[in-house]
Amino acid sequence: MGRAFAGAVVFALPILMTMEMWWLGFHMDRLRLALMVVAAVPLLTALSHFIGFEDTFDWREDLRDAFIALTVGAVASGVVLTLFAVIRLDDPPSAVIGKMMVQAVPASFGAMLGRGQFGSSGDREESEKRRQNVTYAGEMFIMAAGALYLGFSVAPTEEMVLIAYRMTPWHGVVLAGVSLAAMHAFVYLLQFKGGETHQSGGAAGVFIRFSVAGYALALLVSLYVLWTFGRADGHAPGQVILATLVLGFPAAIGAAAARVIL
Amino acid sequence: MTPAPASEWVAGGIGLALVLGAVAFTVWEGATQSRRPPDFTIRVDGVEPRNGRHRVLFTVRNAGDTTAAQVTIRATVSRDGMVLERAEATFDYIAAGATRRGGFVLGPDPSAQTLEIGAVSWTIP
Structure with a gap:
């Protein structure tokens, strides 16, 4: 449990100290906030299956661990934000709950990952064994989780939209190419590491099935995060796509890195 | 080495369509836009x-x-x-x-x- 709290704080500290995240706590759409928290439950459950607090193979235990992670995330966020005087006792309840909930989701990812990263060597072997048997859907899930995590930590800042505003569509096209190339470089790296189990179909096949599919997934995750934070509201389709490509860059790196790290 | 299942190719195909769609739309915007000032x-x-x-x-x-x-x-x-x-x-x-x-x-x-x-x-x- 100590490791879970440590993980939550380590992973969430950058966004706990981002003021846009505090503002989102009181001005973001309540239904989108609720949906984000609800959507975190199946994500954390699946994440628990891959790394987890304990060596669970039972989905009920994974589900329980997901709720523990969410609780740890919410409590850790609440404590740190109170320490920073971001949450004060005279704040309206909806603002306090909102500030905690919006941070609880990334913090709960940290809580879950904390166990995976700070785990003992015995656990590591165990998870290594499980890692070998990951299905294609599992690989895609790990990529989505990585995209969500890194996308989440940069999406709330004003710089995110400002970059999209400054860019021309041509910048966007080049950025898409660079993101895809970076993603494929990671896939290639993993092949050398020997962890890759889905080798068939040749180089083009690996590119389409992993790099392109993974990048598309990172873009969808980016679009979802932008929508959740209200960054797409009132914007023309071209601007939404451009912002998605901008957020898609860190999301793609996060997605690819997650496969190497987890 | 077993051939990749069809589902993986379907996922890759959908991904390819999404990425190409986003890039095509952005290229189209870049080609047609005249950079008019804010209005x-x-x-x-x-x-x-x-x-x-x-x-x-x-x-x-x-x-x-x-x-x-x-x-x-x-x-x-x-x-x-x-x-x-x-x-x-x-x-x-x-x-x-x-x-x-x-x-x-x-x-x-x-x-x-x-x-x-x-x-x-x-x-x-």
Whole structure:
């Protein structure tokens, strides 16, 4: 449990100290906030299956661990934000709950990952064994989780939209190419590491099935995060796509890195 | 080495379509856009009495191809060419093609006078 709290704080500290995240706590759409928290439950459950607090193979235990992670995330966020005087006792309840909930989701990812990263060597072997048997859907899930995590930590800042505003569509096209190339470089790296189990179909096949599919997934995750934070509201389709490509860059790196790290 | 299952190719195919779609749309925008400067159109959504004053809600749209920052919208209430009241609202950003909403609180009843709302200044981020 100590490791879970440590993980939550380590992973969430950058966004706990981002003021846009505090503002989102009181001005973001309540239904989108609720949906984000609800959507975190199946994500954390699946994440628990891959790394987890304990060596669970039972989905009920994974589900329980997901709720523990969410609780740890919410409590850790609440404590740190109170320490920073971001949450004060005279704040309206909806603002306090909102500030905690919006941070609880990334913090709960940290809580879950904390166990995976700070785990003992015995656990590591165990998870290594499980890692070998990951299905294609599992690989895609790990990529989505990585995209969500890194996308989440940069999406709330004003710089995110400002970059999209400054860019021309041509910048966007080049950025898409660079993101895809970076993603494929990671896939290639993993092949050398020997962890890759889905080798068939040749180089083009690996590119389409992993790099392109993974990048598309990172873009969808980016679009979802932008929508959740209200960054797409009132914007023309071209601007939404451009912002998605901008957020898609860190999301793609996060997605690819997650496969190497987890 | 077993061949990859069809489901993986389907996932890859959908991904390819999504990525190519996004890139194609962006290329199309880049090719057709003329980089027109910001151009604001403002619509008054409603005027309501509020504590003896009048709340004016409006929607502003940037019809240009360029995003504007620090967009200042000014409302002027006048009668027979004489200015009765002025108010300003500032938007951090209004992206190309985007709409944003804002409001003014004015003393004189705007429906009985001449109300003008327009963008007076902006910067390019």
